[in-house]
Amino acid sequence: xxxxxxxxxxxxxxxxxxxxxxxxxxxxxxxxxxxxxxxxxxxxxxxxxxxxxxxxxxxxxxxxxxxxxxxxxxxxxxxxxxxxxxxxxxxxxxxxxxxxxxxxxxxxxxxxxxxxxxxxxxxxxxxxxxxxxxxxxxxxxxxxxxxxxxxxxxxxxxxxxxxxxxxxxxxxxxxxxxxxxxxxxxxxxxxxxxxxxxxxxxxxxxxxxxxxxxxxxxxxxxxxxxxxxxxxxxxxxxxxxxxxxxxxxxxxxxxxxxxxxxxxxxxxxxxxxxxxxxxxxxxxxxxxxxxxxxxxxxxxxxxxxxxxxxxxxxxxxxxxxxxxxxxxxxxxxxxxxxxxxxxxxxxxxxxxxxxxxxxxxxxxxxxxxxxxxxxxxxxxxxxxxxxxxxxxxxxxxxxxxxxxxxxxxxxxxxxxxxxxxxxxxxxxxxxxxxxxxxxxxxxxxxxxxxxxxxxxxxxxxxxxxxxxxxxxxxxxxxxxxxxxxxxxxxxxxxx
Amino acid sequence: xxxxxxxxxxxxxxxxxxxxxxxxxxxxxxxxxxxxxxxxxxxxxxxxxxxxxxxxxxxxxxxxxxxxxxxxxxxxxxxxxxxxxxxxxxxxxxxxxxxxxxxxxxxxxxxxxxxxxxxxxxxxxxxxxxxxxxxxxxxxxxxxxxxxxxxxxxxxxxxxxxxxxxxxxxxxxxxxxxxxxxxxxxxxxxxxxxxxxxxxxxxxxxxxxxxxxxxxxxxxxxxxxxxxxxxxxxxxxxxxxxxxxxxxxxxxxxxxxxxxxxxxxxxxxxxxxxxxxxxxxxxxxxxxxxxxxxxxxxxxxxxxxxxxxxxxxxxxxxxxxxxxxxxxxxxxxxxxxxxxxxxxxxxxxxxxxxxxxxxxxxxxxxxxxxxxxxxxxxxxxxxxxxxxxxxxxxxxxxxxxxxxxxxxxxxxxxxxxxxxxxxxxxxxxxxxxxxx
Numbered sequence: 036x037x038x039x040x041x042x043x044x045x046x047x048x049x050x051x052x053x054x055x056x057x058x059x060x061x062x063x064x065x066x067x068x069x070x071x072x073x074x075x076x077x078x079x080x081x082x083x084x085x086x087x088x089x090x091x092x093x094x095x096x097x098x099x100x101x102x103x104x105x106x107x108x109x110x111x112x113x114x115x116x117x118x119x120x121x122x123x124x125x126x127x128x129x130x131x132x133x134x135x136x137x138x139x140x141x142x143x144x145x146x147x148x149x150x151x152x153x154x155x156x157x158x159x160x161x162x163x164x165x166x167x168x169x170x171x172x173x174x175x176x177x178x179x180x181x182x183x184x185x186x187x188x189x190x191x192x193x194x195x196x197x198x199x200x201x202x203x204x205x206x207x208x209x210x211x212x213x214x215x216x217x218x219x220x221x222x223x224x225x226x227x228x229x230x231x232x233x234x235x236x237x238x239x240x241x242x243x244x245x246x247x248x249x250x251x252x253x254x255x256x257x258x259x260x261x262x263x264x265x266x267x268x269x270x271x272x273x274x275x276x277x278x279x280x281x282x283x284x285x286x287x288x289x290x291x292x293x294x295x296x297x298x299x300x301x302x303x304x305x306x307x308x309x310x311x312x313x314x315x316x317x318x319x320x321x322x323x324x325x326x327x328x329x330x331x332x333x334x335x336x337x338x339x340x341x342x343x344x345x346x347x348x349x350x351x352x353x354x355x356x357x358x359x360x361x362x363x364x365x366x367x368x369x370x371x372x373x374x375x376x377x378x379x380x381x382x383x384x385x386x387x388x389x390x391x392x393x394x395x396x397x398x399x400x401x402x403x404x405x406x407x408x409x410x411x412x413x414x415x416x417x418x419x420x421x422x423x424x425x426x427x428x429x430x431x432x433x434x435x436x437x438x439x440x441x442x443x444x445x446x447x448x449x450x451x452x453x454x455x456x457x458x459x460x461x462x463x464x465x466x467x468x469x470x471x472x473x474x475x476x477x478x479x480x481x482x483x484x485x486x487x488x489x490x491x492x493x494x495x496x497x498x499x500x501x502x503x504x505x506x507x508x509x510x511x512x513x514x515x516x517x518x519x520x521x522x523x524x525x526x527x528x529x530x
Numbered sequence: 531x532x533x534x535x536x537x538x539x540x541x542x543x544x545x546x547x548x549x550x551x552x553x554x555x556x557x558x559x560x561x562x563x564x565x566x567x568x569x570x571x572x573x574x575x576x577x578x579x580x581x582x583x584x585x586x587x588x589x590x591x592x593x594x595x596x597x598x599x600x601x602x603x604x605x606x607x608x609x610x611x612x613x614x615x616x617x618x619x620x621x622x623x624x625x626x627x628x629x630x631x632x633x634x635x636x637x638x639x640x641x642x643x644x645x646x647x648x649x650x651x652x653x654x655x656x657x658x659x660x661x662x663x664x665x666x667x668x669x670x671x672x673x674x675x676x677x678x679x680x681x682x683x684x685x686x687x688x689x690x691x692x693x694x695x696x697x698x699x700x701x702x703x704x705x706x707x708x709x710x711x712x713x714x715x716x717x718x719x720x721x722x723x724x725x726x727x728x729x730x731x732x733x734x735x736x737x738x739x740x741x742x743x744x745x746x747x748x749x750x751x752x753x754x755x756x757x758x759x760x761x762x763x764x765x766x767x768x769x770x771x772x773x774x775x776x777x778x779x780x781x782x783x784x785x786x787x788x789x790x791x792x793x794x795x796x797x798x799x800x801x802x803x804x805x806x807x808x809x810x811x812x813x814x815x816x817x818x819x820x821x822x823x824x825x826x827x828x829x830x831x832x833x834x835x836x837x838x839x840x841x842x843x844x845x846x847x848x849x850x851x852x853x854x855x856x857x858x859x860x861x862x863x864x865x866x867x868x869x870x871x872x873x874x875x876x877x878x879x880x881x882x883x884x885x886x887x888x889x890x891x892x893x894x895x896x897x898x899x900x901x902x903x904x905x906x907x908x909x910x911x912x913x914x915x916x917x918x919x920x921x922x923x924x925x926x927x928x929x930x931x932x933x934x935x936x937x938x939x940x941x942x943x944x945x946x947x948x949x950x951x952x953x954x955x956x957x958x959x960x961x962x963x964x965x966x
Contacts, residue, residue: 149856149887193710204708206717207685222939229887230854232919233937233962234726234944235671235684238717242710262767282625288648288738328767330807331800387706389626419708420626456709463711474711478698482951483713489946501712 048087051108055090055132058100063138065089074133077118077125078180079466081436086113086127093138095213095221095251101134102249103219111495114245116156116188119180121383122464124191124244128498134249136187142166143252151210151227152255156187160194163255172257175202178460179368190250193242195460197293197367198324200418202258204460206241213252214240217491227254239486244462245497247490261326264292265336266360269348270317274298274413276347277321278393281417283342284323285390289335294418295322295367301412301425304373311366312359314350321348321417322363370414371425378410378427382439385461386450388420399449400424407442409435421459422450448473463501471503481506533585534565537609540577543568560598563590563610570615572691572699572730578611579728580697588956591728593634593665596657599843599850599922600670601723601961602933613665616730619643621705627736628688628705633665633729640664649736652680656843659836665729671721674839675772675797678885683720686734690716692727695952705733718947723961726951740799743771745831746812748794749787749822753865756792759816760861760884763796766815768808772797774838775882777864783879784837787822792864795838797831841881842892842922848900849923849931851907853889855916860887867891872906875899887916897926904931911935934962 055064065071066088075083087110092098105112111131118125127133140157147170152163160181163174177196178184184194190212195204211225225237240247271277277296284291297305297320302313313320321343325335340351354360374381388396397413404411412425424446428439447457447470457463457470471480480502487494488508499505538544545566569575582589588607592598593614616632619640623629624647631640638658641651654674655667668690673682680686689703703709703716719729750756760775774795776784787793796812798805813823826834842850855863861884867873877894893903904920911918918935937944948959
């Protein structure tokens with residue numbers, strides 16, 4: 036930070052603090068250095084930046100007044116949910132304010148007949164299902180962090196989960212939002228109806244990674260629980276055979292609710308922590324969940340079992356009851372955390388490939404693992420080709436974390452080369468913005484910037500994320516590179 | 531007009547109306563362009579748009595021209611840009627269930643092509659038989675009965691290649707079913723009526739073809755029975771592909787349930803056993819309400835779904851409208867409009883797609899009564915927290931019946947997006963944003 040910026044910050048800081056306290060009250064403004072530490076990073080803890088302040092608004096109006104102040108004072112602001120994101124999307128701006136939505140955690144309306152739940156952004160994902168479960172409904176997007184992550188964060192990242200193969204991701208389950216625009220204005224986009232007209236602004240807001248404004252209310256579509264759910268656990272000697280089974284199942288006309296593959300390393304990590312009943316000698320396991328009308332599932336279970344056997348399944352286990360089914364899924368959902376048991380450090384990657392490239396890309400990951408001398412555990416949403424390779428490393432060994440990061444980047448390149456994407460559900464955030472040009476050229480990234488400029492001309496809302504180089508909004512249809520903020524100023528500190 | 535010559539040099543084919551040259555088969559456009567261009571490559575489209583942008587020439591892209599009745603009338607553009615010669619399937623990987631097609635390809639042709647691999651592009655928009663193209667499908671986001679199960683093309687589009695108003699060619703989204711890299715601009719293009727970019731290619735997710743399909747037609751003597759049955763179907767453990775409610779007129783005209791005040795149409799697509807079980811469930815839960823219960827899986831069912839798909843846009847009417855409502859309001863909508871005196875003397879037909887909260891209405895009436903009916907519908911939708919659009923508005927009523935209802939607080943943002951993508955408004959913004 037240069038001296039002029041430091042001087043401006045010092046002079047402005049107390050005035051801004053006073054204004055924030057006036058708007059929200061003293062209990063909702065955090066400025067003590069030791070308390071700010073908790074907000075220095077999100078789930079991707081490698082990047083840390085201490086914000087000027089953290090504020091905890093309780094209402095849309097609070098958010099609006101804080102954002103209007105930021106706009107007036109030209110202070111960047113970063114919205115934050117539970118901070119479970121894995122791309123550094125909630126990394127603070129050094130000169131900015133973090134707006135934590137954790138106090139806005141009420142479910143405002145449950146409308147079963149119309150299949151809509153209206154929730155504030157701080158509501159935890161699983162709470163939505165809990166609110167409607169007794170009525171036989173649920174909220175479909177189920178990221179692994181669903182017992183902690185919040186709806187606001189899910190909207191920002193367009194979160195998926197293990198069941199999105201059949202039911203889609205967050206964008207397929209959000210009917211509308213109320214949001215505070217970067218100038219403080221409050222707007223409602225969409226609403227309680229399943230369809231709408233005009234430009235599909237909602238598709239821009241969902242997955243916008245907090246760059247277009249702050250969502251303060253979400254209209255969520257809930258769906259009926261399926262009549263029957265059956266989960267199969269198939270073990271294979273080779274992970275390639277598990278991958279081939281996935282394509283064969285879908286080609287047969289069956290769309291399972293979810294299909295997840297874990298390799299031997301992941302299986303053993305999970306078994307040593309959760310004890311999910313996975314076969315520890317298997318090269319890979321494939322979890323297949325089938326749901327729907329009872330008659331349909333009853334036909335699908337033997338059909339899928341036959342396909343699994345034809346593709347080399349050594350053993351197929353049908354979850355005997357709901358508790359065993361939950362155990363199978365507990366193992367899968369604990370996979371990331373379980374890595375702590377077998378490695379002092381790990382780097383979670385999130386890339387997507389076409390299903391048809393599964394065997395080839397897994398082979399390439401294996402080669403990369405050998406070349407870098409680092410173990411890679413593979414856990415992935417196989418049905419939609421969403422890989423989550425976990426690069427294991429020891430932060431205590433000098434240079435190993437950098438090597439792990441480099442290897443992770445190579446995996447992303449392999450995904451893009453295969454016709455895939457650099458992210459399927461974790462978002463671009465701060466961490467992956469340097470990889471965005473692997474997928475898009477300058478004109479395409481400029482086109483995305485047109486969207487951002489339509490919402491946030493000043494570039495104050497979650498700056499330094501998604502776009503690989505800073506872009507301003509000089510005039511409609513035009514752009515200017517590199518003059519908004521120097522890369523050094525917006526960079527987080529990489530530990 | 532030197533720019534006409536300049537434009538002609540840029541493309542493989544063109545037609546200058548009134549010049550005596552051979553018309554390559556231009557459809558009815560509802561306006562009179564100075565020139566119609568027929569590019570054969572994306573590069574040609576890019577050249578045209580780059581030139582048009584620099585020269586401030588207004589361009590109207592089209593392909594099948596089958597849905598020009600949507601939105602406000604266009605203000606005579608100079609150039610009509612046909613995408614009809616960009617009609618190839620570029621990519622289809624059956625094991626990924628993903629396909630990329632050029633936007634001039636007809637939807638039916640696309641469906642046949644993927645059908646050869648036993649796959650399904652599950653969108654059945656109106657005008658399918660009259661040449662609806664993939665580009666038109668995306669730009670209008672219109673859908674048909676199958677949207678009950680599969681949603682609209684918004685749910686299926688994964689990526690898009692487009693030419694911006696300034697001529698830049700952009701590829702956004704991707705070819706994988708899960709992708710959150712950058713803003714979802716392909717979805718933004720759905721329903722934008724071509725006012726933001728010229729869409730040239732689109733990539734879609736496909737579904738597996740289901741081995742068995744059966745249609746049910748349930749007849750009812752009154753609205754209350756029908757409403758009860760509709761709610762029971764919604765609450766049941768079944769997954770219909772299509773689910774529609776017809777009013778008395780349509781029940782009669784579609785020849786589905788003679789003498790019925792209402793009818794419900796359902797279609798199930800799955801394994802044979804699963805279809806049979808779901809039909810049994812429907813019979814069980816609606817038996818006390820129905821006056822007739824007919825199962826069909828022959829020619830008649832195809833004809834029936836064709837009629838449902840084309841309604842209301844194939845009709846000669848004062849106007850048609852599509853309403854987006856909360857689910858419960860859509861079920862009661864038929865009763866709401868029948869019981870209201872504002873519509874007395876007006877010939878109304880209505881089809882409801884309850885799982886989508888959609889009501890489709892056709893109004894046949896003299897001018898004054900038609901205007902009154904449009905006001906009534908708008909007020910009713912407002913009271914139900916819904917949205918409405920009017921289309922196929924009779925020329926005499928244009929201006930009195932507005933194409934779009936209230937966009938609410940979204941309007942300013944929509945205008946902001948339009949201004950960023952097409953600052954000089956060469957892409958007929960008036961289709962969505964009325965002039966003045």
